[in-house]
Amino acid sequence: RDFGKVDFLAKQLVEGFITGLHKSPYHGFSVEFAEHRLYNTGESTRHIDWKVFAKTDRLYTKRYEEETNLRCQIVIDNSSSMRYPVKTKGKLLFSTLAAGALSHLLQRQRDAVGLSIFSDNIELSTDIKSTPSHTNKIMIHLQNLLKEEDESAKTGNVGKVLHEIAEKNRKRSLIILFSDMFEDENHLEEVFSGLKHLKHNKHEVLLFHVTDQNTELSFNFTDRPHEFIDLESGEKIKLQPSQIKADFQQSAEVYYQKLKLKCAQFKIDFIEADIHRGYDAILTAYLIKRAKMK
Secondary structure: OOOHHHHHHHHHHHHHHHHHHHHOOOOOOOHHHHOEEEOOOOOOOOOEOHHHHHHHOOOEEEOOOOOOOOEEEEEEEOOHHHHOOOOOOHHHHHHHHHHHHHHHHHHHOOOEEEEEEEOOOEEEEOOOEOOHHHHHHHHHHHHHHHHOOOOOOOOOOHHHHHHHHHHHOOOOOEEEEEEOOOOOHHHHHHHHHHHHHHHHOOOEEEEEEEEOHHHHOOOOOOOOOEEEEOOOOOOEEEEOHHHHHHHHHHHHHHHHHHHHHHHHHOOOEEEEEEOOOOOHHHHHHHHHHHHHHO
């Protein structure tokens, strides 16, 4: 089984995260979420776990194998810009491990998960299932994604892909998107209409905006001449970073404010995911969203 690395690291992330929850003041999210859920007034008391009630003074009901509370589609952008920084394939590596950790978390909760990978079209789309063997298959796909050599430049087409995902997912689902959202200004309207289409189908959407914040948003480079290469078009330009830093920061800020505003309008959770800041924010954002969807 050659999915060892992603699978192992993703499991470690989940274990560390759950241990952290136990030690944190937020006891509402305890490890019991894997097997129990809070009792809702008015439902049958038959499945209440009285042992847990004795310990916590809270009413939880036991959950059973056949219960699947949630359908979740994880969508990863595989355009060439996601392989930046090139030495580490940084943004893609971050997204892959985060997706692996979320898949394990979903499987622990007996929720159904599916994976889609896209560049200018959908490259892979699995079924949405809740079995351990299916989660294993997702790990293999994630491992293969990291192994893939980026021989030809791949442009992204987020807008088109979001429309396709909205069409495919007829049942209400949680859509989790990992993307740097690097889109040409001309394609922005299509991105917005794709996001709107997802919400029109009553899906809940978490958009993780994956960046290397230090260089991609703050444009912090050593002040000497650099050659910058567009990973998607191959275009090259030589310049001194300080000459364009202020303009670059302003353009980036304007673009992302537009994106954030649209997400707020459509009630889509827009979450900054800086690849240097770790995974807890990703897993917490998912748990908060899931708790709201019950």
